[in-house]
Every structure is written in C-alpha cells, then in structure tokens.
Amino acid sequence: MGAYLFSRGIPKEFVDSYRFKIGYTASWYGVAGTFSLAALSVSLCYYFLFITSSLPYIVKYGRVSLFSFFSQIILGTFLYSSFLSAILMIFTYGIFSRAFSTNLSPAMPVTAFLVIGMGGVFYYLLAAAIIFILILIKKVKSVRLVSFFPMMISYALVYLQVFGVADKTIIYTSPFNNIYTLTAYAYLGKPIPFKWGEVIREFQLLHPLNSVIILLVWMIILFLMNIYLMRNIKEIPIEEFRQL
Amino acid sequence: MLEIINIDVGYGKETILKNISFDIQPQEKVVILGPNGSGKTTLVKAILGLLKPKNGSIKIFGKKIEEIQGETRLATNYPPVYSLLLVNVGDLLDLYINLKGGDIEYAKALINDLGLEKVLKRKLHQLSAGQRILVCNILAIASKPEFLILDEPFENVDPARRGKILNLLQNYQGAILLITHQLSVLSYFPDYSLYFIFEGKIYGPLRPLSKILDVYIHLKEVENPFLTIEVGGKKIHLSDKPGDYKLKDFIDITKIYEVLV
Numbered sequence: 001m002g003a004y005l006f007s008r009g010i011p012k013e014f015v016d017s018y019r020f021k022i023g024y025t026a027s028w029y030g031v032a033g034t035f036s037l038a039a040l041s042v043s044l045c046y047y048f049l050f051i052t053s054s055l056p057y058i059v060k061y062g063r064v065s066l067f068s069f070f071s072q073i074i075l076g077t078f079l080y081s082s083f084l085s086a087i088l089m090i091f092t093y094g095i096f097s098r099a100f101s102t103n104l105s106p107a108m109p110v111t112a113f114l115v116i117g118m119g120g121v122f123y124y125l126l127a128a129a130i131i132f133i134l135i136l137i138k139k140v141k142s143v144r145l146v147s148f149f150p151m152m153i154s155y156a157l158v159y160l161q162v163f164g165v166a167d168k169t170i171i172y173t174s175p176f177n178n179i180y181t182l183t184a185y186a187y188l189g190k191p192i193p194f195k196w197g198e199v200i201r202e203f204q205l206l207h208p209l210n211s212v213i214i215l216l217v218w219m220i221i222l223f224l225m226n227i228y229l230m231r232n233i234k235e236i237p238i239e240e241f242r243q244l
Numbered sequence: 245m246l247e248i249i250n251i252d253v254g255y256g257k258e259t260i261l262k263n264i265s266f267d268i269q270p271q272e273k274v275v276i277l278g279p280n281g282s283g284k285t286t287l288v289k290a291i292l293g294l295l296k297p298k299n300g301s302i303k304i305f306g307k308k309i310e311e312i313q314g315e316t317r318l319a320t321n322y323p324p325v326y327s328l329l330l331v332n333v334g335d336l337l338d339l340y341i342n343l344k345g346g347d348i349e350y351a352k353a354l355i356n357d358l359g360l361e362k363v364l365k366r367k368l369h370q371l372s373a374g375q376r377i378l379v380c381n382i383l384a385i386a387s388k389p390e391f392l393i394l395d396e397p398f399e400n401v402d403p404a405r406r407g408k409i410l411n412l413l414q415n416y417q418g419a420i421l422l423i424t425h426q427l428s429v430l431s432y433f434p435d436y437s438l439y440f441i442f443e444g445k446i447y448g449p450l451r452p453l454s455k456i457l458d459v460y461i462h463l464k465e466v467e468n469p470f471l472t473i474e475v476g477g478k479k480i481h482l483s484d485k486p487g488d489y490k491l492k493d494f495i496d497i498t499k500i501y502e503v504l505v
Contacts, residue, residue, distance in 0.1 A: 053294055053324035060293050060312045061319065062343035138256075235294040235324065 018102060023188060025096040025104045027162060030184030030192075032088050033116050034176060037081060037123045038154040044127035045147035052135065052236045059230075066230050070223065074121050081120025082113040085183075092187070107189020115186050118215060119179035125222035126150050126175075132229035140236050150176075164195035171206065175218040178211040185211075245270050245391055245419050246291065251300030253283075253290045259298065260286045262444045270390070273420045275430060275453065278441030279498035284423045287441070288322050288395045291421075304391070316345050319389040321380040321397055326368060333371070333379055334364035337386070346387030354382045354412075358405050374400035381409055390418045397422070398429055428495045430457060440473055440497075447473050450482075460487030463503070475500060 058064050089106055097104045106112060130149065134140050154176040160166035161177050171177045171194065184192045185208045192206055246268040253261040260283045268274050278284050289295040291302060293309045302309040304318060326336060337355070341348045355361060360382075363375055371379065381397050394413075398406050410432045413420060422433070430438070430453055438456050439448030450456045450470060459470060462481040469481035480500070482491065489503060 050327055050330075053322075054326060054328040056294055057292060057320075057325035058328060058340075058343050059314075061315055062340075063314060063316060063345055064343055065313065234296070235289060237324075 021096075021100045021102055022104050022107075023192075025092060025100075026106075026184040026188035026192070028096065029088065029092045029106070029112070029187040030180040030182075031158060031162060032092065033085060033112075033183040034119065034154055034158050034180045035151070036084060036088060037116065037119045037179065038151040038176070040081075040084075040120065041123035041127040041150045042147045044124055045131050045143060048128050048131035049140070049143060049236055052233055055230070056233055056235075066227055070226065074124065074223075077120045077124040078117040082117040084120070085113050085116030088116075089187075106187045108186045112183060112186035115179070115182040118212075118219070119183070122175055122179065122215060122219050122222070123150060125219060125226060128226045129222050129229065132226060132233060135233055135236060136229060168194065172210065173214060175215055178215045178218075181206050181211045182208055182215070245272070245305060246421070247301075247303040247306075248291070249301050249303075251290060251297040251302060253286055253295055253297045255295075260444050261290070261446075264300075264444075264446050266439060266446060266449065268391075268419055268421060271417070271419050273433060273436040274422065274439065274449070275433060275436045276421065276423045276439045276441050276446070277425065277427065277430070277497050278423075279425055279496075279501065282425075282441045283444045284425070284441055285322075285395055288320065288393060288423060291393060292320060292322065292325065294325075316387065317390040318393065319344060319384040319387050319391075320393040320395065321377065321384040322393070322395050323368070323376060323380045326380060326383055330367060332365050332367055333360075336368060336379075337364075337383065340383050341386055344387035344389075348386075350388070351382055351386035354386060358382070358408055372400070374402060374405075377401060378405060378409070385412060385416075388418070391421070392416065392418055393421045393423075395423045396425070398424065398426055425497050426495070427492065427497050431492070440471070442473055442475050445474065447471055456482075457492040459484050459491050461489040461491055461500075461503075462487035464488075 055069070059066055059069065089109060089112060093105055127147070127150065130146055131143070134143060134146060157166065157170055157174050157176050158180045161171055161180060166177065171181070181192060191208055194206060248267065249265050251261060251264050252259050253264070264287065276284060276287070286295065290297055291304070293312065304312060305315060307315070326340065329336070329339060331339065337351050338348060341351055355364065358378055360375065360378060363371055363379060368376055368379060377397060377399055378401060381394065384392060384394065397409060401409065410429065413422070414432060422436070430436075434452060434454035436453045437449040437451040438453050439446050441447070448471070459482050462469065462483055463478075466481045466483045466485060466487065469483045471482040473480050473482070494500060
C-alpha cells in the first residue's frame with residue numbers, strides 16, 4: 001500500500017529525490033514493524049490466559065523461577081521478533097525499490113533486527129501485564145476487547161507521528177512511538193525528524209539513544225510489574241473467557 | 245508431608261470446601277472418594293496452590309503453600325498444569341521431565357508400556373479424554389516424586405490400561421493422594437486410608453481400606469457407626485452391622501444419591 005497506493009499522492013518534486021524515497025521507505029518500515037509487533041501482542045494476551053494453571057505449577061513445583069521463566073521467554077521473543085524484522089525488511093526493500101525504481105536498501109539492518117527484537121519484548125511484557133491485571137481485577141471476559149488496546153493505541157499514536165501532528169511529549173515518552181522512531185532510524189541510517197516533511201531540511205532530529213533509554217525504562221517497569229502480578233495469578237478455566 | 249488445617253475454598257462468594265482438615269505422612273497412601281461436584285478437584289487446586297483458601301492453611305513438606313517455590317518432590321496429573329506450551333506430547337514429556345527433574349527414558353518406557361507411542365506426535369488437546377489422562381498420569385509419575393497427587397487417574401481409561409496404572413500405583417514407593425469417584429478401584433489399594441468427601445465436607449480417615457469395603461451403609465440410625473455422613477440433607481451411617489447396602493456394591497460413589505431418593 002505504501003509503495004503503490006499512498007505513493008501516488010506524493011508531489012513530483014519529492015519523488016525524484018533519493019533522500020525523500022529512502023525516508024519514505026524507512027517510515028513505512030517503521031510503521032510495518034511496529035504494527036506487526038502490536039498485532040502479535042493480541043495473540044500473546046491469549047497465550048497468558050492459557051498458562052494460568054501451568055505457570056504457577058512449574059514455578060512452585062518445578063525447577064524454574066518466575067524470573068528465569070520471564071527471562072527465557074523474553075529471549076525467545078527477542079529472537080522471534082528479530083526474525084520477523086528480517087522478513088519485513090526483505091519485503092520492504094523489494095517492494096519499495098521496485099515501486100520507485102531505485103535501490104532503497106536499509107542502512108543498518110542489524111540495528112533494525114535489534115530494535116524490532118526489543119520492540120517484541122516490550123509488546124510481550126505489555127500483553128502479560130494486561131492479562132495479569134485483568135485476572136487481578138476479575139475482568140477476564142473483557143480480554144477480547146482489551147487485548148486489542150496495544151494495537152489500537154499503537155495505530156493512533158504512530159500515525160499521529162507519521163502525519164506530523166503528534167505532540168513532542170508523546171513522541172518522546174510513548175513506547176510505541178519510540179519503537180517506530182528506532183525502526184525507521186535503523187532503516188534510514190540516521191535519526192529521523194519530528195515531522196517527516198522536514199526530512200529534506202534535516203530539522204529537529206529525534207535522538208535514537210533517548211528512544212532506547214525510554215523504551216528500556218518502559219520494559220523494566222513492565223518486567224517488575226509482571227513479576228509482582230504473577231504472584232497473585234489465579235487459575236482461569238478456558239470457558240471463563242468465552243463470550244457466548 | 246501434607247498438612248491441611250481448617251481450609252475454606254471456593255470461587256468468588258461461593259464456598260465449595262468447608263472447614264477441611266487432614267494430613268498425609270511420608271509414604272502414606274490416601275484415597276479421597278466423593279461423587280461428582282463434591283469438591284475433589286477444588287481440593288486438588290488448593291493443594292497445588294492454584295486456588296487460594298479463604299481461611300486456614302496448607303503446608304507441604306513443612307512449608308506454607310504461598311512460600312513454596314522450586315519444590316520438585318510433588319507432582320500431579322491435573323491436566324491444566326500441562327499447558328505451558330502448545331507442543332506435541334513428545335516435546336511436552338521432554339519439557340516437564342526437564343522442569344521436574346525426572347527420567348525421560350522411564351517416561352518413554354511408560355508410554356510404550358501403555359501403547360501410547362502414536363500420541364507422541366499429537367498435542368494434548370487433540371487426544372481422547374482417556375489418552376489425555378493417561379499421558380498426564382505418566383507426566384506425574386515419570387519424575388518419581390515423593391508425593392503424587394492423582395485426580396481421577398482412571399477416568400475414561402480402558403480396562404487393560406487401567407490395570408497397568410493400578411499396577412504402577414500398587415508398587416509406588418512415595419506418598420499418594422488418589423482422588424476418585426470410582427469405588428470399584430479401591431479393592432486394589434487395601435493398605436490405603438480412606439476419606440469421603442461429600443458436598444464440600446471431608447469425613448475420615450478410615451483405615452485400612454480392605455476392611456472398610458465390607459462395611460454396610462445404613463439409611464437409618466445405627467448404634468456405634470464408624471462414620472456418619474450428611475448427603476443431600478440426609479444422614480447415612482457406616483457400620484459393620486448388616487444394613488441397607490454394602491459399600492463395595494457401589495461401583496461409583498455418585499450412585500449413592502440414587503438410593504437416597
């Protein structure tokens with residue numbers, strides 16, 4: 001869509017600029033990466049509902065601690081998300097290069113794998129926190145709606161940034177926007193601007209280190225929160241989250 | 245080994261188990277016999293720490309249930325605890341044996357002995373009810389725990405395989421808490437202690453089981469009964485004096501409701 005549909009509306013003076021084209025492609029890679037992870041978090045929410053018996057059991061009566069369980073799953077999520085980013089990168093590169101008849105290769109592919117891997121871990125921790133909170137407040141039936149919250153919020157906030165109307169506070173503090181910022185940065189090879197219209201003029205850039213720090217802070221908060229919430233988990237029979 | 249003191253357990257405002265107390269010593273074998281809906285699985289959940297008692301306390305190996313972590317000496321066949329990953333039975337055996345510290349070769353030998361080789365490539369939820377409980381029995385027994393909790397281990401299991409599981413349990417060295425509604429299997433466990441569970445209340449212990457099976461059920465008052473149980477608002481009495489029914493004539497304890505109507 002980004003390559004063939006939305007690109008039709010781009011003014012002609014920009015289409016010929018390599019700088020614009022690589023920025024445009026990087027932005028789409030950021031959007032695709034963030035939204036893919038957000039979609040993944042919906043199914044992750046359900047995963048946590050299915051392990052409300054087995055997780056407390058193996059922690060109590062197995063050779064695994066909550067900390068090591070989360071750490072191992074986090075590593076798995078990181079690797080899986082990195083793999084996902086590689087597939088996305090191949091498609092983004094292929095489709096956009098063909099659409100613009102220009103070689104639009106990513107500048108820092110390894111960084112992109114690391115960044116999307118981090119993003120995957122964030123969404124994993126967020127999905128776990130959502131489910132553990134629902135269990136705690138006894139609102140498991142709401143999972144069908146609530147599991148979509150990360151995706152809905154990601155769509156809203158990231159598109160606000162893409163279209164240049166997001167507040168600076170949101171761009172700096174929202175984890176969803178920081179995942180987008182870092183992913184686009186990895187493809188572009190340099191910090192992205194606050195507003196994509198400014199890509200040509202290189203005006204007010206978003207520093208990637210800030211984004212990494214903010215994202216890490218969010219991840220640490222969620223990790224600690226999950227470890228705490230996990231101790232109060234209670235068994236949820238599968239039938240309990242059926243709606244009909 | 246297991247010490248349960250005055251626990252009330254339930255879901256939300258509903259209390260299923262009321263004022264339950266009993267204990268199990270090392271290597272002791274105990275059967276809890278109760279009809280469907282009497283609170284047997286709720287008790288298993290409470291002992292496993294999946295359901296927090298509203299009152300009272302549970303201790304396992306001398307430690308409060310809330311404080312237990314990394315205690316591999318207990319295992320169960322309760323199926324929901326084997327849903328950590330959506331993998332086939334072969335991988336599930338590997339995963340849980342690794343987590344519990346058991347012997348994978350022993351687990352595979354049990355699989356072969358029960359003729360379950362074909363289920364190794366299938367997922368637990370894809371199996372029949374009988375196959376599923378057999379696999380869960382193996383998952384529990386394979387780590388050779390000191391304390392084995394078995395919830396309805398013979399449910400939907402065919403007679404040939406039931407015999408093999410009975411054999412395994414007869415020769416088991418550790419403590420066993422066997423929870424069932426099937427009276428017909430009790431004759432295989434003559435040295436077990438017996439508790440009844442009816443409508444959330446526990447009655448017992450009666451031991452040894454070999455003598456208990458020959459007792460009579462009295463629907464009317466009898467002198468010096470072993471035990472008096474409240475069922476459906478009525479009282480039934482167990483005594484060795486000839487009475488209305490012989491306990492072992494009931495294949496399934498749930499049938500007791502039929503004679504009370």
